[in-house]
Amino acid sequence: MGTRKKVQAFVRVKPTDDFAHDMIKYGDDNKSIDIHLKKDTRRGVVNNQQTDWSFKLDGVLHDATQDLVYETVAKDAVSQALDGYNGTIMCYGQTGAGKTYTMTGATENYKHRGILPRALQQVFRMIEERPTHAITVRVSYLEIYNENLFDLLSTLPYVGPSVSPMTIVENPQGVFIKGLSVHLTSQEEDAFSLLFEGETNRIIASHTMNKNSSRSHCIFTIYVEAHSRTLSDEKYITSKINLVDLAGSERLGKTGSEGRVLKEATYINKSLSFLEQAIIALGDQKRDHIPFRQCKLTHALKDSLGGNCNMVLVTNIYGEAAQLEETLSSLKFASRMKLVTTEPAINEKYDAERMVKNLEKELALLKQELAIHDSLSNRTLVNYDPMDEIQIAEINSQVRRYLEGTLDEIDIINLRQIQEVFNQFKVVLSQQEQEVEAALRRKYTLIDKNDFAAISAVQKAGLMDAEGHLVGEPDGQSFGLGVAPFSIKPGKKIKSKKTGKEQISTSARKEGASSPGSGKDLDVGPSVSKTQLIPSSKDGDIKDMLSRDRETSSIEPLPSDSPKEESRPIRPSTPPPKPVAFEDFKNERGSEINRIFKENKSILNERRKRASETTQRINAIKQEIDVTKEALNFQKSLREKQGQYENKGLMIIDEEEFLLILKLKDLKKQYRNEYQELRDLRAEIQYCQRLVDQCRNRLLMEFDIWYNESFVIPEEIQTALKIGSSIRPGMVPVSRIVSLGEDDQDRFSQLQQTVLPEGPDSISFYNAKVKTEQKVVFLPDAVGQGFDLEYGMTAILCYP
Numbered sequence: 001m002g003t004r005k006k007v008q009a010f011v012r013v014k015p016t017d018d019f020a021h022d023m024i025k026y027g028d029d030n031k032s033i034d035i036h037l038k039k040d041t042r043r044g045v046v047n048n049q050q051t052d053w054s055f056k057l058d059g060v061l062h063d064a065t066q067d068l069v070y071e072t073v074a075k076d077a078v079s080q081a082l083d084g085y086n087g088t089i090m091c092y093g094q095t096g097a098g099k100t101y102t103m104t105g106a107t108e109n110y111k112h113r114g115i116l117p118r119a120l121q122q123v124f125r126m127i128e129e130r131p132t133h134a135i136t137v138r139v140s141y142l143e144i145y146n147e148n149l150f151d152l153l154s155t156l157p158y159v160g161p162s163v164s165p166m167t168i169v170e171n172p173q174g175v176f177i178k179g180l181s182v183h184l185t186s187q188e189e190d191a192f193s194l195l196f197e198g199e200t201n202r203i204i205a206s207h208t209m210n211k212n213s214s215r216s217h218c219i220f221t222i223y224v225e226a227h228s229r230t231l232s233d234e235k236y237i238t239s240k241i242n243l244v245d246l247a248g249s250e251r252l253g254k255t256g257s258e259g260r261v262l263k264e265a266t267y268i269n270k271s272l273s274f275l276e277q278a279i280i281a282l283g284d285q286k287r288d289h290i291p292f293r294q295c296k297l298t299h300a301l302k303d304s305l306g307g308n309c310n311m312v313l314v315t316n317i318y319g320e321a322a323q324l325e326e327t328l329s330s331l332k333f334a335s336r337m338k339l340v341t342t343e344p345a346i347n348e349k350y351d352a353e354r355m356v357k358n359l360e361k362e363l364a365l366l367k368q369e370l371a372i373h374d375s376l377s378n379r380t381l382v383n384y385d386p387m388d389e390i391q392i393a394e395i396n397s398q399v400r401r402y403l404e405g406t407l408d409e410i411d412i413i414n415l416r417q418i419q420e421v422f423n424q425f426k427v428v429l430s431q432q433e434q435e436v437e438a439a440l441r442r443k444y445t446l447i448d449k450n451d452f453a454a455i456s457a458v459q460k461a462g463l464m465d466a467e468g469h470l471v472g473e474p475d476g477q478s479f480g481l482g483v484a485p486f487s488i489k490p491g492k493k494i495k496s497k498k499t500g501k502e503q504i505s506t507s508a509r510k511e512g513a514s515s516p517g518s519g520k521d522l523d524v525g526p527s528v529s530k531t532q533l534i535p536s537s538k539d540g541d542i543k544d545m546l547s548r549d550r551e552t553s554s555i556e557p558l559p560s561d562s563p564k565e566e567s568r569p570i571r572p573s574t575p576p577p578k579p580v581a582f583e584d585f586k587n588e589r590g591s592e593i594n595r596i597f598k599e600n601k602s603i604l605n606e607r608r609k610r611a612s613e614t615t616q617r618i619n620a621i622k623q624e625i626d627v628t629k630e631a632l633n634f635q636k637s638l639r640e641k642q643g644q645y646e647n648k649g650l651m652i653i654d655e656e657e658f659l660l661i662l663k664l665k666d667l668k669k670q671y672r673n674e675y676q677e678l679r680d681l682r683a684e685i686q687y688c689q690r691l692v693d694q695c696r697n698r699l700l701m702e703f704d705i706w707y708n709e710s711f712v713i714p715e716e717i718q719t720a721l722k723i724g725s726s727i728r729p730g731m732v733p734v735s736r737i738v739s740l741g742e743d744d745q746d747r748f749s750q751l752q753q754t755v756l757p758e759g760p761d762s763i764s765f766y767n768a769k770v771k772t773e774q775k776v777v778f779l780p781d782a783v784g785q786g787f788d789l790e791y792g793m794t795a796i797l798c799y800p
Contacts, residue, residue, distance in 0.1 A: 004341045007311040009334040010073055012061040013319045014098045020321040032056050035328055055331045057338070062319075066105060069314075070118045077241070077310045078119045081224055082126050082135070084237035084346035088244065088304035089115060092333060093316030094326040095213050095248030102314055103245040107196060107769060110762040115314075116220055116243045117195060117765065123222060123241075124188040132230050138223040139191055140182045141198035144296050145216035146267045152198035152218070153181050168296065174303045182223065192768030195220065200772065203264075215264045217271065217297050218245045227351070234355035238347045242304050246272070246297075251326065271295045276333055282306040283339030310344050313337045387420055399424040575711035585703045593702060597695035604688040611681040614674055621671045628667060632660045 011033060013024075025034040035053040059072055077087035091099035105114030127135045141152040149166040153159060159181045166179035185191040203215045222241040247268040274294040281287045282305060292302045303309060315334040317327040367384050387395075399421060401407035410421060575581075586594040635657040 004343045005310075007313060007337050007340045007342060008058045008073075009313045009315065009338045010059045010061060011055075011057055011315045011317060011331065011334060012064065012069065012098065012102060013317055015063055016319050018321075019319040020324065023321055023324055024319060024327075026060055026062060030060050031058060033060050033331065035324070035331065037324065037328075053328065053331070055335050057334060066112055066114060066118075069102060070115055073312055073314055074115045074119055075122065077312055078122050079126065080310060080344075081222070081239045081241045082123070082130070082226065084226075084239050084348065085344045086239050086241070086303065086307075086309040086347065087312070088242040088301070088309050089119075089312045089314065090242075090244040090246065090301075090304075091115075091314045091316060092246050093248060093330050094318070094323070095250045097248060097316035097318055097330075099248060099314075099316045100212075100214055100245055102316060103243060104195075104199065107199065110765050113765065117192065119222065119241060119243060120191045120195070121188060121761070121764075123224065124191070130226075132228065134227045134229055136225045137185050137191065138182045138225075139185055139194055140177075140180050140221045140223070141194065142177055142180055142219045142221070142300065143202065143216045144219075144271070144300070145203055146264060147271070147296055149177065149180075149296060149300075150216075151180050152201045153183060153194060155201055156181075156183075156197065168299045170302075174307075175300065177300065187764070189764035189768050192765055193771055196768055196772035214245065214247050215261070215268070217247050217268075219243070219300060220245075234351045234358055235348050236351055238349055242301070242309075244301065244304075246275075249326070249329075271297045274298055276336070278305060279333070279336050279340060283336055306340050306342055308345055308347070309342050311340070311342050384414065384416070387416065392420060392424075395420050396424045396427065399428055403428065572711070575707075578707065581707055581711070582703055585706055586699075589706050590699055590702050593695060593699045597692065597699055600688060600691045600695055604685065604692055607681055607685045607688055611678060611685060614678045614681060618671065618674045618678065621667055621674060625664065625667045625671065628660055628664045632657065632664060635660060 023036050025036070027033065033055050035055075037049075037051045039049055039051055061069055061072065064072075074089050077089060081087045089103075091103045093099050101112075101114060103114050104116050106112035123137060127133075127137070143150040143152050149168075151159070151166065164179060166177055169176050169178045183194055185194065198218075198220070202218060204212050220243040222243070224239045224241070225236065226238075227236045249269055249272050250265045252262065252265060274291070275298055277294065278291055278298045281290045290306070292298045292305075298305065304311060313334060315330050317323075317330050319327075370384060395417070398407060398410050402410055412418060576584075635654075639653065639657065
């Protein structure tokens with residue numbers, strides 16, 4: 001485990017024109033802040049009210065830029081995360097004090113971005129500086145709203161809403177959110193897109209102190225996993241960075257919240273109160289129990305609060321006299337946080353696959369050392385590898401020769417060889433038993449003595465006498481086929497050193513040989529005790545059926561006439577420029593792909609044009625709806641001034657107002673139809689764009705192959721590229737060629753990247769921002785919500 005260290009606590013003061021200079025003082029070291037309150041004269045002469053407080057912190061950020069805040073607060077924690085240390089950066093303070101601005105910043109301006117986007121940039125910059133490591137980055141975005149867990153990235157099309165509610169799960173590795181989606185990001189722009197996607201899904205509301213007040217706690221987590229490319233060590237490091245944007249504490253008397261906003265404020269204050277209780281318990285060394293499970297916020301941050309983590313707190317406060325009481329409360333929370341200690345340590349894990357490879361290398365090294373030892377002991381024939389098929393076949397041959405008597409003994413080399421020798425003995429024995437049984441079944445019919453029905457049938461056929469003895473049949477050589485009693489067998493039993501397999505093969509080759517039932521060829525004594533042998537009715541089928549020698553005919557390869565090489569055009573001495581060659585390729589070999597590409601591109605442009613026209617119609621209908629509503633409101637107000645007329649409980653309106661109502665209804669219907677058509681067109685555009693990209697890539701790939709075959713690859717190796725050879729076209733790597741003709745959108749994107757005022761570092765930031773804005777979904781039932789159209793049209797409003 002690592003050494004214990006205290007939590008770092010910083011204070012950032014929100015800039016204001018009405019700063020209370022006589023009540024708030026900064027220390028010369030810029031690490032302390034003093035608060036002075038005037039005594040309340042209404043308490044009388046004896047007044048023990050405390051009026052002065054002094055707070056010692058790790059830094060006070062007053063009138064600090066976003067760059068300075070990140071360099072002071074977050075840079076070290078993020079840098080150590082790539083070395084395997086977990087990190088947590090938390091923003092705390094009252095509502096409207098600038099927590100979200102500090103954490104996320106203003107997404108409209110690159111210079112005003114906050115800690116979170118800068119942390120993403122630093123992570124990917126450091127990855128580029130570490131080519132010796134394979135580093136993967138994943139992100140997740142969690143929201144805690146009214147004590148409920150929500151995934152802010154669940155709106156992505158490939159994620160979808162979770163069927164079961166998310167829960168907080170603990171295991172020996174730490175605390176995890178079950179059901180929270182984690183997304184792999186391979187580049188900086190993808191991470192920004194996920195960040196902006198989550199920001200659009202956050203819940204905000206307006207009150208007297210903040211018109212864009214966050215109504216939930218949000219935790220953006222960056223997961224880092226680093227494997228070494230150079231070392232063969234199976235260990236790798238993992239870490240995570242929690243970037244926490246807490247909802248602000250509220251005094252209901254000042255915010256004037258009511259209704260839903262009042263309920264949200266109640267949950268926010270309650271969770272922040274539980275967070276402070278957990279901080280107080282962590283700062284008390286005598287406390288054994290820490291109340292992490294009182295609320296979802298403290299439970300989700302259990303690893304960060306006093307665990308294996310580099311913890312940094314940014315307390316956002318006001319500098320105005322009117323908010324001094326809340327400022328004092330926030331500073332007390334920061335001072336309590338400084339009493340908390342954490343124990344950061346490198347998170348090391350082991351790669352099972354790489355561990356197996358290292359063990360295999362170690363095993364090979366031990367075998368080499370053992371081979372050296374055997375060589376010094378004059379044991380040069382020892383092999384400790386698993387036996388292959390050739391070695392097993394050699395042992396089998398040795399066992400057979402040993403059984404035949406041609407080999408006196410089998411040399412013992414190692415334990416593996418001994419085990420294989422015994423195994424081959426079993427194999428040979430099993431083969432002989434099978435061969436004997438097969439030979440007997442071809443010549444005889446085996447009947448179990450307990451099978452009385454079969455014995456009765458054999459007796460009726462005259463093949464067995466009443467006493468159960470077999471009746472012999474002459475075989476033409478004065479011998480009778482049957483079973484003789486053991487008493488009349490020859491006294492000398494000849495042992496054959498040949499295996500059963502070789503005996504059967506030899507007897508099968510000789511014509512007119514004796515029956516397999518003779519004692520010389522087959523010893524059938526053990527099987528007679530259990531079964532009776534009945535001669536088969538077809539003696540002529542024996543012949544060579546017992547032979548095991550199989551001759552394989554060699555197949556001569558058929559002569560094949562190699563096709564004549566195609567006549568190639570004369571190659572120029574120098575390859576032509578790729579733009580010129582590309583035009584020739586599109587007219588000749590790539591004409592079909594180029595035709596398909598142009599057709600798809602024309603369809604895509606036509607769909608884009610239709611979508612643009614539909615958007616214009618939607619905007620026109622929207623404007624007409626606004627005009628109609630204004631006229632309808634004017635008629636209503638005029639009717640209210642003149643007095644309302646009722647007839648049997650029904651409101652009486654004039655004809656002009658009635659026509660306006662019908663017109664508004666028709667306009668809304670047209671709006672819905674046009675909007676549905678726009679959605680369908682956008683789906684078609686997305687599909688057509690994918691087809692165009694596929695055709696473009698295919699055309700470029702085919703041109704790459706054609707250009708190399710025609711101008712780059714030497715003619716002496718052209719034969720290797722013929723059909724049926726081991727080298728296929730396209731296997732020779734080449735540099736990237738010129739791209740297809742760019743359309744207006746491509747040129748606009750390139751122009752945008754070159755003229756960005758903040759430099760090339762802001763390209764990923766702005767690209768992700770634009771993509772997020774283009775993915776806005778139009779909801780017909782959203783009243784009063786403004787959205788930006790993808791095709792550059794003016795904003796429209798959606799009505800039910």
